Amino acid sequence: MRTYFVYMLRCVDGSFYIGMTNDVERRYHEHCRGHDPTCYTFTRRPLRLAYVGEFPSPAEAIAFEKRLKRWSHAKKRAFADGDWASLKQFAAGRT
Numbered sequence: 001m002r003t004y005f006v007y008m009l010r011c012v013d014g015s016f017y018i019g020m021t022n023d024v025e026r027r028y029h030e031h032c033r034g035h036d037p038t039c040y041t042f043t044r045r046p047l048r049l050a051y052v053g054e055f056p057s058p059a060e061a062i063a064f065e066k067r068l069k070r071w072s073h074a075k076k077r078a079f080a081d082g083d084w085a086s087l088k089q090f091a092a093g094r095t
Contacts, residue, residue, distance in 0.1 A: 003056065004058050008068065017041050074090065
């Protein structure tokens with residue numbers, strides 16, 4: 001059975017990149033090496049892996065990836081930092 005991953009990279013400029021893959025290690029190294037000059041992360045290296053979530057199906061991974069991408073920068077930062085109190089406030093719509 002294949003596993004799918006949603007990952008979040010923290011870029012050097014403080015922004016986040018969110019993607020989905022079936023091989024996190026390979027994909028992370030591609031981003032770090034600058035494999036694709038048109039990729040968002042190319043000019044924002046060095047990168048740090050901020051989050052990896054595991055999913056049993058591509059549909060579930062894609063759904064979570066889309067949800068993360070819609071979050072505000074502040075909510076993404078709270079999630080990446082494990083700041084659950086702030087994340088709970090963002091989820092409730094309080095800023």
